[in-house]
Amino acid sequence: MRFYKIQLLMLLIALISTVSLQAEDGSQLWLRYDRVSKEVAARRTISNQSNHVSAQLAAQELADYWSGQHVELVLDNQKRDLKDGFQINGNHEKLHVIAYQPVGLLYGAYHLLQKQQMGKKISDPIAIAEVPTFDLRVLNHWDNLDRTVERGYAGHSLWLWEDLPSKISPRYEHYARANASIGINTVVLNNVNASPQILTAAYLEKVKVLADVFRPYGIQVYLSANFSSPAIIGGLSDSDPLRKEVQDWWSLKAKEIYALIPDFGGFLVKANSEGQPGPQDYGRTHADGANMLADALKPFGGIIMWRAFVYNPTIEDRAKQAYSEFVPLDGKFRDNVIVQTKNGAIDFQPREPFHPLFGAMKKSNQMVEFQITQEYLGFSNHLVYLAPLFKETLDADTYAHGAGSTVAKMTDGTYHAQAKSAIAGVANIGEDTNWTGHHFAQANWYAFGRLAWNHTLSSSAIADEWIRATFNNEEDFVTPVKEMMLTSREAAVNYMMPLGLHHIFAFDHHYGPEPWGDIAGARPDWMPWYYHNASSDGLGFDRTKTGSNAVAQYNQPLRDIYSDAATCPETLLLWFHHLPWSYSMRNGNSLWDELCYHYDAGVQEARDFQKQWNGLEGYVDKERFSDVQQRLAIQAHDAVWWKDAVLLYFQTFSNQPIPSGVAQPIHRLEELKKIKLHLNHHN
Ligand code: GCV
Numbered sequence: 001m002r003f004y005k006i007q008l009l010m011l012l013i014a015l016i017s018t019v020s021l022q023a024e025d026g027s028q029l030w031l032r033y034d035r036v037s038k039e040v041a042a043r044r045t046i047s048n049q050s051n052h053v054s055a056q057l058a059a060q061e062l063a064d065y066w067s068g069q070h071v072e073l074v075l076d077n078q079k080r081d082l083k084d085g086f087q088i089n090g091n092h093e094k095l096h097v098i099a100y101q102p103v104g105l106l107y108g109a110y111h112l113l114q115k116q117q118m119g120k121k122i123s124d125p126i127a128i129a130e131v132p133t134f135d136l137r138v139l140n141h142w143d144n145l146d147r148t149v150e151r152g153y154a155g156h157s158l159w160l161w162e163d164l165p166s167k168i169s170p171r172y173e174h175y176a177r178a179n180a181s182i183g184i185n186t187v188v189l190n191n192v193n194a195s196p197q198i199l200t201a202a203y204l205e206k207v208k209v210l211a212d213v214f215r216p217y218g219i220q221v222y223l224s225a226n227f228s229s230p231a232i233i234g235g236l237s238d239s240d241p242l243r244k245e246v247q248d249w250w251s252l253k254a255k256e257i258y259a260l261i262p263d264f265g266g267f268l269v270k271a272n273s274e275g276q277p278g279p280q281d282y283g284r285t286h287a288d289g290a291n292m293l294a295d296a297l298k299p300f301g302g303i304i305m306w307r308a309f310v311y312n313p314t315i316e317d318r319a320k321q322a323y324s325e326f327v328p329l330d331g332k333f334r335d336n337v338i339v340q341t342k343n344g345a346i347d348f349q350p351r352e353p354f355h356p357l358f359g360a361m362k363k364s365n366q367m368v369e370f371q372i373t374q375e376y377l378g379f380s381n382h383l384v385y386l387a388p389l390f391k392e393t394l395d396a397d398t399y400a401h402g403a404g405s406t407v408a409k410m411t412d413g414t415y416h417a418q419a420k421s422a423i424a425g426v427a428n429i430g431e432d433t434n435w436t437g438h439h440f441a442q443a444n445w446y447a448f449g450r451l452a453w454n455h456t457l458s459s460s461a462i463a464d465e466w467i468r469a470t471f472n473n474e475e476d477f478v479t480p481v482k483e484m485m486l487t488s489r490e491a492a493v494n495y496m497m498p499l500g501l502h503h504i505f506a507f508d509h510h511y512g513p514e515p516w517g518d519i520a521g522a523r524p525d526w527m528p529w530y531y532h533n534a535s536s537d538g539l540g541f542d543r544t545k546t547g548s549n550a551v552a553q554y555n556q557p558l559r560d561i562y563s564d565a566a567t568c569p570e571t572l573l574l575w576f577h578h579l580p581w582s583y584s585m586r587n588g589n590s591l592w593d594e595l596c597y598h599y600d601a602g603v604q605e606a607r608d609f610q611k612q613w614n615g616l617e618g619y620v621d622k623e624r625f626s627d628v629q630q631r632l633a634i635q636a637h638d639a640v641w642w643k644d645a646v647l648l649y650f651q652t653f654s655n656q657p658i659p660s661g662v663a664q665p666i667h668r669l670e671e672l673k674k675i676k677l678h679l680n681h682h683n
Contacts, residue, residue: 021621026434029178029442030469033065033113040067048073052102053216058109065113068122070094073105084185084218085131086111092124103185103218110181118468130454133412136422137452138186139179140268140369145195151373153380154430154437159189164206172210175429176217182449185218192270192307194224196232199253208260215263222265222305227289228277240282241292250296258300266302267293268340273310286325287332294334303420305367308341308357313523317548319345323356331363335419338365343393348376349502350493353562353572356553358407359398365418366411368393372444373428376510377492380437382635383609383628384492385485387447387459394455399555408455423452438631439624442470443485460486477619480612487605495602495639499595500540500575504528504646509679512638513645516673534653538581539591540574551576581654592654599643600662606639645672
């Protein structure tokens with residue numbers, strides 16, 4: 001009898017908790033703070049002496065949501081070392097949030113609210129200081145003026161250009177608040193494939209309105225500039241950076257922009273890359289182009305972020321080209337130019353070794369560009385938590401200044417004093433109600449911001465914060481979800497491109513597998529065979545001395561480590577080596593068998609995510625639960641598609657059976673080859 005009573009009680013509790021889980025659409029992101037009651041508000045004071053709008057915002061956030069002790073916000077102009085960070089001192093009765101810059105108070109306020117959300121006690125006494133590791137924590141929007149988003153999977157652009165400047169969407173402020181809550185302080189509004197129109201007077205008026213909305217949240221606006229703007233919108237005969245008329249045009253343009261937006265950040269430029277115009281159109285170098293723009297912005301304190309994502313269909317290995325072009329220019333860039341380099345040398349693949357430029361350009365300001373949007377990682381259908389990918393690059397040792405010269409330290413000012421250190425992520429944000437399409441893609445926006453603030457944080461700690469803030473603090477929920485997130489990147493590598501394979505995606509949209517892809521007349525470096533080199537002799541890209549010798553672009557001892565298949569990390573094996581199918585891996589498996597096991601493991605992992613999530617139904621509101629559930633089903637389905645497509649295709653070269661213990665393909669290669677997804681490149 002007693003047993004039944006307990007069971008009944010448990011059932012009741014379960015029912016009540018499910019019913020009380022309010023429907024949620026994800027629009028609040030990780031900012032699901034509970035508003036304090038009048039009683040709580042009356043019990044504690046939030047004091048603030050500053051009338052700076054960011055300080056006032058900080059006070060307001062705490063007044064609305066802080067249920068702890070008294071808080072005093074203090075601006076201290078002696079504490080220059082805090083930069084835009086903060087200090088929190090005090091005890092269980094009163095806290096002092098101290099900052100050098102007003103926005104530091106806002107960051108301090110969000111820090112307190114986050115601790116409260118996570119159910120963390122503020123220790124007594126408390127004395128902490130947080131100074132961000134990068135000065136500029138940048139989101140790159142690849143948003144076009146027609147509101148399509150290149151590689152965007154969360155709907156159209158947030159920027160309603162047609163409505164601006166007169167109509168201001170409330171989402172602009174929500175967006176700014178979300179960014180500020182994780183320390184993001186710089187946004188590039190438009191696509192690097194830039195329309196020159198963004199620099200016309202009409203658009204600058206619209207940009208000004210956005211900058212005004214973002215400013216209180218400490219966010220500075222940058223624009224992507226089209227290098228041919230002087231010719232296209234200025235009516236000049238060309239845009240040669242060494243011509244006085246062109247230089248004057250940019251100087252005047254800078255003056256016009258700063259008159260409207262006094263704290264305008266600067267320009268991001270994609271030049272002579274994938275058909276974009278640039279200084280090379282006039283026989284000039286990247287340094288000539290970047291420096292000309294840097295000189296135009298210098299009087300106003302502006303910065304040029306100049307991308308190193310350059311490659312042409314030449315015989316030189318694509319992975320080597322950025323290094324070949326940029327290393328000779330090292331030391332030739334102005335101090336307000338930052339060379340912005342993608343994390344890897346090809347293009348945001350599921351796994352790449354870090355870009356060799358990070359270890360080579362010791363006399364130039366450099367910054368990493370990550371891709372938060374999942375162009376090559378299942379769009380907004382797959383759950384892939386990217387902090388481990390970001391960390392892998394940031395923590396990679398370049399050996400530029402001996403052991404320990406990590407990519408993070410090569411870009412955060414440790415070795416090369418930069419006027420401003422910076423880090424960028426290509427945004428995954430669109431007008432979808434939940435901002436990012438997949439609810440778990442919010443975690444990637446969050447993780448980018450947190451790592452930009454502090455690159456020493458662990459992927460696990462960041463996931464922990466995000467899960468608690470976005471869902472709940474129940475350990476039985478947090479633990480399995482964290483585990484799922486932390487294994488998800490490796491799972492995706494397994495079912496898409498394990499062991500250093502890369503770029504075997506379907507042409508153009510980059511969603512599914514197409515290792516057989518070959519379009520007559522197309523650029524070889526856009527074709528999968530260029531990268532996998534499958535033949536009856538084996539698989540992989542020989543980047544050692546016997547091949548393209550891309551290994552030579554890495555510092556010692558990496559060059560030797562990568563050169564020898566026996567010492568090359570197996571995660572990167574086929575990136576650097578072309579090996580026979582029978583090659584013996586460190587565990588004794590042949591390369592072919594090992595490949596099969598990796599794909600199989602990826603499928604199993606994707607299926608495990610489904611099982612894990614299904615067991616968590618009672619902990620999440622129905623809406624978000626079933627949305628994630630449906631996407632996990634797509635992911636598991638896609639994982640099988642990837643495995644079958646790649647293994648069946650490579651089997652035509654290996655001529656070996658799929659080992660027993662690995663699930664046999666359920667598709668036929670000929671059927672898979674017929675799949676043609678008509679996914680819009682832009683959306
Ligand atoms: C913005 C890749 C993407 C392009 C993108 C380009 C870039 O090639 O597929 O969509 O263009 O990178 O980063 O410039």
